[in-house]
Amino acid sequence: MKKIIDFTVKENKRLNDDTILLVLYSSELPEIKPGQFVNVRVDHSPSTFLRRPISVHDVDVENGLLYLFIKIVGCGTSTLGEIEPGQKLNIILPLGNNFTIPSSGRPLLIGGGCGVAPMLHLSREMKARGLSPVVLIGTRTDKDILRKEEFEKYASVYYTTEDGSFGEKGYVTQHSILNESFDHIFCCGPEVMMRAVAGYANSKNIECEVSLENTMACGIGACLCCVTDTKEGHKCVCTEGPIFNIKDLKWQI
Amino acid sequence: MADLSININGLALKNPVLTASGTFGYGTEFQDFIDLERLGGFIVKGTTLKHREGNPYPRMAETPSGMLNAVGLQNKGVDYFIEHIYPTIKDIKSNILVNVSGSTVSDYVATAEKINELENIPGIELNISCPNVKEGGMAFGTSCASASEVVNEVRKVYKKHLMVKLSPNVTSIQEIALAAEGSGADSVSLINTLMGMAINTKTRKPVLSTITGGLSGPCVKPVALRMVWQVAKVVKIPVVGLGGICSATDAIEFLLAGASAVQIGTANFIDPMVTVKVIDGINDYLDQNGFTCVRDIIGLI
Numbered sequence: 001m002k003k004i005i006d007f008t009v010k011e012n013k014r015l016n017d018d019t020i021l022l023v024l025y026s027s028e029l030p031e032i033k034p035g036q037f038v039n040v041r042v043d044h045s046p047s048t049f050l051r052r053p054i055s056v057h058d059v060d061v062e063n064g065l066l067y068l069f070i071k072i073v074g075c076g077t078s079t080l081g082e083i084e085p086g087q088k089l090n091i092i093l094p095l096g097n098n099f100t101i102p103s104s105g106r107p108l109l110i111g112g113g114c115g116v117a118p119m120l121h122l123s124r125e126m127k128a129r130g131l132s133p134v135v136l137i138g139t140r141t142d143k144d145i146l147r148k149e150e151f152e153k154y155a156s157v158y159y160t161t162e163d164g165s166f167g168e169k170g171y172v173t174q175h176s177i178l179n180e181s182f183d184h185i186f187c188c189g190p191e192v193m194m195r196a197v198a199g200y201a202n203s204k205n206i207e208c209e210v211s212l213e214n215t216m217a218c219g220i221g222a223c224l225c226c227v228t229d230t231k232e233g234h235k236c237v238c239t240e241g242p243i244f245n246i247k248d249l250k251w252q253i
Numbered sequence: 254m255a256d257l258s259i260n261i262n263g264l265a266l267k268n269p270v271l272t273a274s275g276t277f278g279y280g281t282e283f284q285d286f287i288d289l290e291r292l293g294g295f296i297v298k299g300t301t302l303k304h305r306e307g308n309p310y311p312r313m314a315e316t317p318s319g320m321l322n323a324v325g326l327q328n329k330g331v332d333y334f335i336e337h338i339y340p341t342i343k344d345i346k347s348n349i350l351v352n353v354s355g356s357t358v359s360d361y362v363a364t365a366e367k368i369n370e371l372e373n374i375p376g377i378e379l380n381i382s383c384p385n386v387k388e389g390g391m392a393f394g395t396s397c398a399s400a401s402e403v404v405n406e407v408r409k410v411y412k413k414h415l416m417v418k419l420s421p422n423v424t425s426i427q428e429i430a431l432a433a434e435g436s437g438a439d440s441v442s443l444i445n446t447l448m449g450m451a452i453n454t455k456t457r458k459p460v461l462s463t464i465t466g467g468l469s470g471p472c473v474k475p476v477a478l479r480m481v482w483q484v485a486k487v488v489k490i491p492v493v494g495l496g497g498i499c500s501a502t503d504a505i506e507f508l509l510a511g512a513s514a515v516q517i518g519t520a521n522f523i524d525p526m527v528t529v530k531v532i533d534g535i536n537d538y539l540d541q542n543g544f545t546c547v548r549d550i551i552g553l554i
Contacts, residue, residue, distance in 0.1 A: 001285050002285040002286070003285070003528065004525065005288060006526075043524060046317075047317055048315075048472060049315055049317070049318055049319060049320060049523070050315050050320060050522060050523065051522070051523060055291075076284075092525065096497075142502070200507055213309075213312060214310060215314075215315075216313070216523070217313055217320060217322070217519075217522045218276075218522040218525075219284075219522075220278075220282050220283070220525065221278060221282050222276060222277055222278035222282045222283070222521065223275070223276060223313070223322065223324070223521070224275075224307065224312070224324045224327050225312045225322055225324060226299075226310075226312075226313070227307070227310050227312065227327070228297060228310060229310070230307070233306055234307060234327060235324035236305055
């Protein structure tokens with residue numbers, strides 16, 4: 001069941017020039033599955049009319065904490081960047097479907113830029129279920145490698161940077177870990193990266209799910225603005241996604 | 254507790270708050286947030302004779318105090334609605350109206366005829382004002398002759414409440430409203446979205462796949478209010494006002510301007526509970542200002 005909750009901001013931590021980590025508390029935190037997202041109302045930003053859909057970075061069920069990893073892009077996210085502990089954030093959650101956690105096999109989780117956000121929750125959940133996830137993080141430079149210690153708690157983590165300042169130089173699809181064998185791939189990041197990963201998965205016949213982030217208005221399947229083209233016609237990213245198996249999309253890969 | 258009930262030409266509403274088509278899905282999307290039976294009614298997604306995929310993505314652009322959409326009437330067609338959706342909503346004790354659209358007069362007529370058979374649908378909202386489809390839609394609502402024709406033909410087959418949704422993208426909305434009234438409409442609802450556009454200066458391309466789209470949200474409210482006031486002065490049938498309503502105060506403005514009921518649209522996206530807040534707020538306003546009945550404030554301007 002979806003809820004509208006006023007969360008209390010516990011912490012707003014700046015991770016680098018344009019990324020923040022919000023730690024939010026509510027005694028009513030509902031169950032959230034890896035890959036789901038929330039829709040955040042941004043108050044005090046006159047040019048921000050709609051809510052901002054943000055993927056769930058992590059949850060701490062016992063303590064009622066929700067972690068959001070947010071890249072500051074425009075006015076809405078800039079306003080979120082200024083929010084202070086003690087203030088309230090009105091959030092609709094949980095929204096969308098979730099990643100399909102396999103019962104066995106070796107999963108590879110690929111996050112590009114702020115697309116790493118949902119991969120922490122996913123790797124935590126996988127580890128809890130006895131899997132040994134491998135996480136591959138791709139960014140522009142070492143300054144964008146964030147939450148490293150957290151990821152390393154739950155997964156073997158590999159890195160690429162475009163400038164070679166950390167990990168292997170290049171794009172995620174060029175990393176040497178891809179020479180090893182995997183049974184499942186889960187990917188979130190810029191669409192061009194996800195298409196490249198989808199192409200790799202397809203060529204190796206590996207099951208692959210991607211997380212899409214089309215612009216949305218309602219987040220609950222009412223407005224039909226966020227559709228993506230699938231083999232079964234237009235589907236709402238907010239309710240029938242954001243996670244799609246690449247076999248269902250019409251990507252030319 | 255004031256009396257919020259209102260009868261709009263035979264359609265009995267427990268309160269004057271409806272939801273606008275295309276912003277409320279089939280109602281069920283909002284069931285986690287509100288009790289649908291509290292609503293005066295809700296108007297489900299634009300329905301056409303045949304399945305429509307709608308326009309390509311991107312279909313939406315956020316604007317100052319509003320948004321542009323170019324969904325293009327994506328829906329699975331009236332037969333799918335009757336078989337798969339109607340059974341899931343028909344027992345909700347509220348007025349469920351179906352928004353009917355089409356590319357040709359015969360499409361409108363065939364769709365309305367099928368919906369006429371549904372016992373628990375007390376009315377339709379004839380959409381002659383959608384700006385996002387190439388054929389039909391708004392084309393019917395921008396001239397008196399074509400508006401009259403489609404309303405006349407649908408009236409012949411549709412026996413229940415016939416609400417006609419008007420476009421603001423016209424020279425005189427009063428004339429179109431009079432044409433709809435003269436052709437047998439039981440009420441008119443206005444306004445549909447205003448045609449607009451947005452450009453991405455980084456890519457130097459339009460934001461929407463269709464270039465133009467329909468503007469909605471608080472930014473259109475003053476225009477909508479003015480048009481409701483103008484239309485309410487010239488027609489005898491009830492006027493249902495919509496356009497940017499986000500609060501009880503907004504809704505009361507429309508009632509004062511002459512609307513007998515209101516629809517809430519885009520605001521549902523930001524606050525899925527807005528409708529019940531507006532209902533409660535209208536009641537509080539009436540109580541605080543010494544009115545016993547919502548009908549007493551309609552058209553005071």
